[in-house]
Amino acid sequence: VNGIWYTVRRREVFSPMDIRESDWNGYRRLDFAVGGRESLLICPKTPDTAGRWVWRAEFFGAFDTADQALLARGWAIAYHRVSNMYGCSQSVVYMREFREVLRDVFGMTGRAALFGFSRGGLYAFRYAVTWPEDVLALYLDAPVLDIRSWPGGKGAGIGDPACWEECKRWYCLDEHSAWFFRDNPLDRIDELVHTGIPVLLVAGEADDVVPYAENGAVMAAKMAAAGGRIHVILKPGVGHHPHSLEDPAPITAFMEAL
Numbered sequence: 001v002n003g004i005w006y007t008v009r010r011r012e013v014f015s016p017m018d019i020r021e022s023d024w025n026g027y028r029r030l031d032f033a034v035g036g037r038e039s040l041l042i043c044p045k046t047p048d049t050a051g052r053w054v055w056r057a058e059f060f061g062a063f064d065t066a067d068q069a070l071l072a073r074g075w076a077i078a079y080h081r082v083s084n085m086y087g088c089s090q091s092v093v094y095m096r097e098f099r100e101v102l103r104d105v106f107g108m109t110g111r112a113a114l115f116g117f118s119r120g121g122l123y124a125f126r127y128a129v130t131w132p133e134d135v136l137a138l139y140l141d142a143p144v145l146d147i148r149s150w151p152g153g154k155g156a157g158i159g160d161p162a163c164w165e166e167c168k169r170w171y172c173l174d175e176h177s178a179w180f181f182r183d184n185p186l187d188r189i190d191e192l193v194h195t196g197i198p199v200l201l202v203a204g205e206a207d208d209v210v211p212y213a214e215n216g217a218v219m220a221a222k223m224a225a226a227g228g229r230i231h232v233i234l235k236p237g238v239g240h241h242p243h244s245l246e247d248p249a250p251i252t253a254f255m256e257a258l
Helices: 002-006 065-072 089-104 120-130 161-171 189-195 216-225 249-256
Strands: 020-024 027-034 037-043 053-056 076-080 112-117 135-141 199-204 230-235
Parallel strands (some): 053 076, 112 135
């Protein structure tokens, strides 16, 4: 079944023009739409026998040393655009639709390593606690885990006023109610721990966009206190960028040990 990633199982779902094939760094790339939203799948040359795959929640192709290293080891890479929804409930519905297409159309039955970079941390976390059976692990890189930290800028971070207005609309918040919002990832750490999903957290110590002290550090402390599985790689003197690691070996080792 895992090897069937190379074949569209239910061609009747898409017309021949709906799936566009191209080359991506020497790999087969499939572009298509789910619910009108951009979706893509990068096929490994020899699929992983366990059917494992990387699901980039956001910023496909950016700082992707780990993605490409796992692709070379047989993991597929998938992406579905739910940009600028900040992990709201509707974005999870869209993500689930995409997951079902990957299963029903492309035969991808294995669990995903969800990669949540920056604001993608909101999407990845919420999907993981909603559909934990789909998730092998979370790799969170400089993740947003409290919308008041970013884009709100209500703490030490610089914030983003335009994104904050957009974020508040998705969550039906105003400036007053946002202070009492209790549906951030940091408010749901116990749920994540209960799923047993392991977390790899990579962050820059000097991040002034998504401050580590307001996001990753709080998550790490709460997960440790609750007995959760988390491994932290903290980069001294590094800001929000660059994401990930130049040498992805620690990331790929974490994933392949699962």
